[in-house]
Amino acid sequence: MQDNSLQAVVVGAGTMGTTLAKLMTAHGVKVSVVDTNPQVLETSRLRMGANADAICFTTELAVGGSPDFVIESVTENVSIKQKVVAQIEADVADSTIIMTNTSGIPIDDIGSAMRIPQRFLGTHFFNPADIVPTVEVVPDSHTEASVVEQACRWLKRLGKRPAVLNTCVPGFVANRIQHAVMRECLSLLEKGVVEVDALDDIVQYSIGIRMALNGPLCQRDLNGLDTHLNIARYLYTDLDARQEPAALLEDYVAQGRLGAKAGRGFYHWSDGSYAQHQAQERESLQCILEIAAQHSRGNES
């Protein structure tokens, strides 16, 4: 749905800021994009394609005025985010709602020093933000209920599926689950139980394809909770439960094996293979979403 009445500012023009701005313009929201790095802004402008003309790109964080909302999507670092949020708050009207796209830093840690923390909340989008439907909406101790309701109304108007958490916990819901899965994956690699491509194949073509159709709890209902309990009884003592990141992950990052952007992570990547993978993934995600929606409609009838 087009909504030409809304005005928004996205602070941070990196991976997420760019797709957030894409999402807004696609829905007719008047958007400004701010980043302190002019090169990042230029890359963001180029990635925006034809929509770029409708967007104001600027290095000036003094956004001013009374946009309906500002989303900070800067580097995942609590002190940087605190400074950015303080600066945003100093510049905009008291009525502007301020959101953070943090992946899991507790919302109070970022916003509790604000003048009006009641207007601050977490809206955790997923990459690419213009395609993936879910947004975790995370209020914290100061957030007013009306602010949560307003944010959800706007998110729905942007075609999103807001999912409100009752309580803010580090990592929210999705990243807690993602990290629990990855802790076990890295442990299996470290123990030499399975090779990288076999692990990916097992997860993608078993649990992965099923979860595109059903959430984990619905999936367990379909399988039978008694069976799940029987497995849980013998398995949990053997699962990885360490309290620090895997040595394998520390080693890779220390070696510069940062993933596709660095040419090597678990796999080798070239600029071409990375770009092709990303382009194909956008198209494939749209197909998966259509199939998931059809499946849900089938369940309702």
Ligand SMILES: NC(=O)c1ccc[n+]([C@@H]2O[C@H](COP(=O)([O-])OP(=O)(O)OC[C@H]3O[C@@H](n4cnc5c(N)ncnc54)[C@H](O)[C@@H]3O)[C@@H](O)[C@H]2O)c1
């Ligand atoms: N990448 C993902 O998949 C993903 C998914 C969901 C949420 N997030 C969250 O979104 C946020 C942004 O992540 P990203 O992946 O886009 O990071 P990124 O590194 O691609 O972009 C961050 C941008 O913030 C800019 N920045 C830093 N300090 C600034 C300041 N003071 N003022 C203005 N701009 C500033 C940087 O120049 C950079 O362009 C993080 O909080 C991250 O955890 C990321």
